Each structure stands twice: as structure tokens, then as C-alpha cells.
Amino acid sequence: MGSQGGFGQSKEFLDLVKSIGEARSKSEEDRIVLREIETLKRRINEPDIPKRKMKEYIIRLVYIEMLGHDASFGYIHAVKMTHDDSLLLKRTGYLAVTLFLNEDHDLIILIVNTIQKDLKSDNYLVVSAALNACCKLINEETIPAVIQQVVELLGHPKEGVRKKAVMALHSFHQRSPSSVNHLISNFRKRLSDNDPGVMGATLFPLYDLITIDVNSYKDLVASFVNILKQVAERRLPKTYDYHQTPAPFIQIKLLKILSLLGSGDKKSSEQMYTVIGDIMRKSDTSSNIGNAILYECICCISSIQPSPKLLETAADAIANFLKSDSHNLKYMGIDALGRLIRISPDIAEQHQLAVIDCLEDPDDTLKRKTFELLYKMTKSSNVEVIVDRMIDYMISINDNHYKTETASRCVELAEQFAPSNHWFIQTMNKVFQHAGDLVNPKVAHNLMRLIAEGFGEDDDTADSQLRLSAVESYLKIVDEPKLPSAFLQVICWVLGEYGTADGKYSASYISGKLCDVAEAHSSDDIVKGYAVTALMKVYCFEKAAGRKMSLLPECQSLLDELSASHSSDLQQRAYEFRAVLDLDVNAIENIMPLDASCEDIEIDKSLSFLNDYVQKSFEQGAEPYIPENERSGTLNISSIRNHNSYEHSTHSLRFEAYDVPKPVVPTKLPPAVAYPTDLVPVTVNVTEPSYQPSSVQPTWPLVPVSDAGSGSGSTELKLRLDGVQKKWGKPTYSSGASSSTSNFESHTTMDNGARQPDTVMSKSLPRESKQSHAEVSEEKQKLAASLFGGATSRSERKQSGGAAGHSKVSRTTNHGEDKVRPATVTVTTAVQPPPPDLLDLGESAGDTSSYSSTVDPFQQLEGLLDLNQDNAAATSNAPDLMSSLYSDADTNGSLNQNPNPMNGSVNPSKKTASLTKGPSLKDALDKDALVRQMGVNPTSQNPNLFSDLLG
């Protein structure tokens, strides 16, 4: 060990760590790190730095990067350190390199050679270190350089090496499946490795492989079931136990694999029923890890071919999760419920009140999970309640990511299950108002189409009512500030198309509103475009109806302004409007037919009406037209652009990359309603009411509206549609940065100081509410009935049933608490005496006492984790494991000369596990003294540095 300070580290390093540890703020920490960067830049390039010193510099570089600063000036030294002969230095070098570099960094090429050499080393720890590095640093190009050696290491005598070789191969498979495809049989082989660690590791690549191709692995079902059975029956070495549960992580992974293999496969599933049932029966519901396995069982049961008996067990387990006081278990319960209701939809009913409790919980995580569940169980009878709740939630959150998700779910449910037009319009208004810029632009198109087409019934009055209610609601909303652009576009379009249709609102009133919109959103060209086109429509309809209408002065000035706009689109619209003003009624009726957005516009692709003209030109000696892509010479841009959508150009080379396959958008539509699934229909015969009307209106002489020509895929139309699409596609999404900061602000109100009273309050509240359940829950029951009840006639019965169920629930919960509490108390008292060994999550004695008095369920679980036994079990195993380890080490060289200190340090803790958990109390005291000597002491600025993590 070094002589400069404790732990073999220099005073300088200790001082650095100390100052970082005591930094009071991020800016102070930054100052320290910046100073450190300056120091290191000078020092690290000095000649002849002792290796140990260099290792310390490397760790300091790691600190710099960890604290968010660039340490690239020192990367090369970390790379150099991987060449070192000393195992510790080599591994430190590898560690630093894996932390600093990604697999495509230029320096990696300097390491590959070292890795190759180290993979051949006869010191297995060197091989292990190199394999670790392989997992992170070897990219697709360098895989061939090492793969042969890695495959050979799959047969290494040391199980640790075999395990890492499996994982290295796994990482190659993740990066480039094709380069290891011929080797995947190795994973199957290693599944029968006699070391459980190696077997456990193969489960990860196998899981990935099975996800890709389930059918090739059906033959392994029996093996997996058998392994799971053995694990559950405690056939693995005790060292794999975690808190008395046998190899829980392996069990969980196996269950995940089984759920893939059993999905939709009766024969495979039947093989699994027994073992899953056994595991569920045996699982320890008082520990987190037991519940983790139980949860995984439920996931598996809901994925494989259903077994009524297992479903019942799963339902019971879910009930226990939901009844628990622990939020974590409730969360798992809600998630599991969401999985199980796909198979047995009725199960949700018995938990309705628990679900509503979770929905109303202040914990956002739980709430969000519950919304996910509600989303899965929405049907036409409860859509109104659920969507209303979701919208309220959507309005209340600031996080754009989840706002978007919630908004699109609301839209999806509303489109799917809307009970009435009016409700649908209202719902969409709310969604657009609060998250208009976040939802998919397609949603806006769909809404406009729906308003134009109605719900598809042949009932004109219903359609016009729908339109009227839309117009009315928009007129109410339109003056509100800060409406999202997408929503304003919809509003303008609908007001233009239907604002005056009913005769309820005068043209000048609507025009006034539209002018207001254009003025209020003067920076939004798209909205202005919509507004001016809407104005044009209002004017045209008015004139066509034979009413005299003079242009409003504000409308006139808007036109003047737009005629000089920088946007050519706006200019064109303004000029078109001007041109239309001069036309007579007849022409106007033709170019702006009333309520014709749903009429088919047929476009004569072959432009046959020009035949006469072409013929005449030919006669006058004009050259015939040769399509651009048939002309000699290079292709030009427009023909390349056409490649994507047009078959006729397939004979020429493709210059563009193929499109990324788009996921199929599920179009869950009620049969009565025909929504467009595409943003812009490619076939011309379908009218798209939602794109810019001006681009369809035949103001261009070349595209007559009612030309009877046939054909689809007109280039001309496509190009124009592209333009429209681009408009919709403009970045309407706002960046998440601003909202996340505001999110932070809202959260900071709950500062640490407030936590304690908070806990006490929320702890006492549920109990009260349980007692006075009869009065309080009336509202909840109503909610429950509307959420879970089917038809109204049935809801009465269910409501009472639910209440009865709940009172039973609360009774059993109390009973459960009674059972649990004494257990916790005994654990606490039993463990309490040795002061440093409490499972103390709080920072002070005050915390601890309040913890025991409030009986925090989360900590209850903690208290039940029996550390003592685990340690005793593990340590009792330690000697023989160590000896085997050392014998190996001896054969591998003189790595180990003195095994005694460790055994000595383990032994004292063997019998008195409750007193010390570490090597020894003495060591800890020594350490403490040493650190104090260095000037770091608990009374210094940050006493937390000293608090035992395990309490």
C-alpha cells in the first residue's frame, strides 16, 4: 500500500475527494472540477509518472467526466493503461476506457490489439477484464478480430470466464446479429453448463433470440421448465439465494422466457402450468423479491395459453397487491391487472374501488399507471368518464412527453367510442385547446373530415347540427389567448366552411372573427393562410347566395398586408382572393361550391381537354414532349422525387434510400364512421377536405374541377399535396426543455423539510377514510359504477356488490396489518441494539422514531428483509468457496499469497452476524479514524458522507 495517505492514495487525491464531497452547490463543485482539469492537464503529460500515480490520475479523470466535464485530454492515458502488466492497473484502464469511449471512438482501434492479447492471457482475471471491455468497446467492424477467441473462451475451465464469454457473444449479437448467427448454437450448449452463473447468463441471449424467432426454440420448453423447477426446489448452491429466495433473478428471467414460448401455444403452455403454480404457492409474499417473482408469474400466466386455475391464483395475487399499503405493490398490482384483464375482463370489477383509490392518489407514478389500466379497459359504456378524467389529468401535467401520450390516447378513445357528436366535438376541443401542438397533425385532419362528413349517417339534420355545434363552440373559444396552431387551423377551416351555413351567424360576424384570428396570430403563417382562405369562402358563399357583401375594412387591410407578405403562399392566397372578388356570381359558384369539401374532385391526369391544343401545335411544327426521365443524360431532381410513389419510373435507378418501414397505424374505427387513415390520400378520387382548399379550387385553368377524366397518381396533384403536407408537417411540436423546468418548479414545492408531516398525514388519512367509508365512498362508488359498470341497469347491482366487496376488503386489510405489525416490531427490536446496524433510511434519530410510530409500509418491508440470516448463510458458505477460488488462483500464478486476512475478517461476523456486517467492526473504526486524521470528519461540512448506507 502507498505511503502518502490512507488507502494507498495520495494526499492530493484525498483532498480532491474531500472537497468534492463537501461542495455545497453545483457551482462550487464545478469550480473544483475546473481547477482539477487545469491541474491534471499539466501533470498528466509530465514524463515518468509512476504507474500508481497514473492510476490515480485516471480515476481523477473519471471523476471529471462523472461530474459532467470533458476529460478527453486524458483519454489516451487511459488507453495506455490498458497495456499495463499489473492486473489492477489494466482493469482500471479498461474501466476508464469503457466509461469514456463509445464503441465508435477513434481510440478504440488502439485497444483492440490489447484486448486480443489479453483474451489469450493465462491469468483468468486478465481474460475477464478483457471480456468486460469486449462487451462495451467492440463494434461491428472489430467483432471479427476477437470473435474466435471469445468463442474458444466459452470452454474455459473457469466458470467466471465462460459466463463473461457468453455475455460478450451476447453483446456482439446485439450489435450485429449477422456476424454471430453461425455461433448461436453455443448459447444452447451453454444452457446446460454445470455452473449456474453461466447457465443464468445464457438466458439473456436466448431471451433475445426467442423474441426474434419463437418457433425455433420450442424444443427448449422442457429444459427451461426443468431448470426453473430445479431452481425453485433449491437445487442451486446457497450462494445464489437472495434473502432465502433461490436465485430469484434466474427465476424471473426463466419466467420471461416461458411467457414468450407459451404465448398462443397450448402444448407448450401446458408443460408450464405445474411449475408456475408451484412457484406461486411457495413464493414469499412478505418480501419484495418474493413479490417480484409473483408478479413475473402473473405476467407469464397472462401471456401463455390461459389456465383457469392459474388465472384464479393470479387474480388472488393481484388482489393482495392491491390491498397492500405499499405503493410499490399497488403499482405492480395495477400493472398486473392491466395484463390480466385482456384474458379475463371481469376481474377488474372486483377491484374497482382499489383502482379508484390509485387513480386519486397524489403519487403521479401510480396515477399514470392507473390511467394506463383505464385506457386498456375503456368501452363505450365508460368512455365519457375515463376520457374526462384523462383530459383533466392531461391539463394538470407539465411534462410534454406524457401530455402528448395522454392526448393521443384521449383522441384514440374518443374516436373509437364517442357516444355522441356533441361529446366528441367538446372532447376534441379540450384536447386541442390544451395539447393541440403536441398531437399528431393527422388528428386535426380527422376532426375536419368528421365535421365535413358527419358520422356517416344519411341524416342531414344530424350533420348540420354537428357542424353548428362545432361552429358555436369554436366561436366561443376562438378569442382565447394561446390557442395552439393546429387547433386554430381547424377552427378557421370550419368557420370558413360552415360559419355562415346555418344562417345563425352573419357573414360579417364570422369574417370579423377570422380577421381577429389572423391579426392575433400574426406570426403564424399557416394560421393566417387558413384564415384568409376561410375569409374567401365566407365571401364567396355570401355572394353565391345572392347577398350583397362588402369587404370589411379589417379584411381589406389584411389582404393588403398579405399581398406584400414574405410568404409566397400567403401572397398567392391574397391575390387569389383579390381575383375572386372581381368574378361574377356564376364563376364563384363554380369555383367555390357551397359545402363541397366532400365532393369528389376528379382530375384528368391525361389532360385530354388539351388534346386539341396539342394537336394544333403539332400541326404548326412543335416538337413532341418527351418525359423528363426518358430524355438522354442524367436524371433530374423531379424524376428522382417521383420514384417513391410512382411505378412508372421503376425502370430507372433508385438514388434514395428505401423508406423505413412504417408501423401500421391501427385504425380502430366504428364501422359507421369512415375516417381517413392517410394524411393525404394518394388516389385523387377521394376528396380530402382537410387540406388547403385553395390548392384544390380550380383557380388554375389547367385543373378543371369537373373534368371527367380518369386515372390516379397525377404527378401534378401529388406535388401540390406534398406542399400541403409539408405545411402540416412543419414543426408544431414545441421542445420539451421549457416544460421540464416548470415541471421542476412545481415539484420543488415538496421539499425535503415537508416530507415528514406529509408522511404522517397521508398515513393517517387512508385509515380514517376506511373507517368512515360508508359516507365518503359514495362519490367513489358512483365513479366506480360508471367506470366498471356495463349497462345502467346492471350498475345498481354492481354498485352494492362493490361496496360489500370493499368493506370486506378493508376488513381483511386491517387484519393483515394486525398480522404484519407485531412481526415488524419484533424484527426492529431484535435488530435495534447494535447502534450502527439499523436499517435506517432516515438521516437522524428523529426520522427513525417517527418511522416506527407511523409504521411506514415501505419500511415494514425493509424491516422484514432478514439480513442476519442471509449473511450467516452466505458467510458459512464462504470458506469453501474461497478455498476453491484460491486453489485456482494458485494454479494461475502467484496471485494470492496470504489468504488469511480475508478469512479472518469474515469469520468474526459469522456467529455474530447481527453485530457486524462488514469484514469487522475494527476495520470500520480504523477506517473512520484514518479519514478523520485526514481532516474529513463528521462535524465537517457534509456529515452525510459518513452515514452507513445500510444503516
Added chain:
Amino acid sequence: MGIRFVLMVNKQGQTRLAQYYEYLTLEERRTLEGEIVRKCLARNEQQCSFVEHRTYKIVYRRYASLFFLVGVDNEENELAILEFIHLLVETMDRHFGNVCELDIMFHLEKAHFMLEEMVMNGCVVETSKANILAPIQLMDKTS
């Protein structure tokens, strides 16, 4: 992929250990850590130990002054990750003896080595404390 990162952060939001199993730039890491820490530290102990953030699910657990935050993807079993954290702390405790924040700071590389033994490619590959610690103890002896 499973585990996508492991973070140890103290109550003041200062990072004490960071290991990512997918590459993020320095800037991305800094932003992500800031956002996550703010979210998790604002929560009380009654609330779930899980937080959703962007495409991550964060499973966190507090030990004295130190928060252990593990970012996982959607497929992961949250309760199991919670216990993985505990196993990590127990392992460090066995090695350092009454492990505290300072131990991790002074022996950052060792804490990393333990994590390297336990997690590869974002998968929990080793849960036996003896197996995790054996190489580290051997290295201690030879150096």
C-alpha cells in the same frame, strides 16, 4: 437490454457513480441526470419507488444520504430491480464494512468493478456476493 444505467447520487444531487449501458454524450448524460435527480428527490418515501421518465423507468432506493437510481426499459420487473439495488448495497457493505458515501468516493473504481461483475450488457449476470467480490479481493492482494 434491461438496465440502461446505474446512478448513485447524494441528497444534494451530486453524482457519486454513473454507469451507462448505452452510449450517451456527456451533455445528454448531464441533462438526464439533472432531470431524473430532480424528479426522484422531490418524492416522499410513501410514494412508489418507480418514476417514469421519457422512455426510461427509474427504480430508485435511498440509503442514508445516497440515492441509487437504476434506469430500466419497459420490460423490466421493477421489484426485482429494487432488490438488485439492495444486493449491490449489501455487496458493497460486505466489502467495505459499513459502507458509506465516502467509501464509494475513495474507491470509485472498486465500486465500478463490483457493478461490472454484477451487470453486463445491462443484464444482471451475477448475484452471488462471493462471486462478485472474489476478483476484487484477489486484485487487492496482488497490488
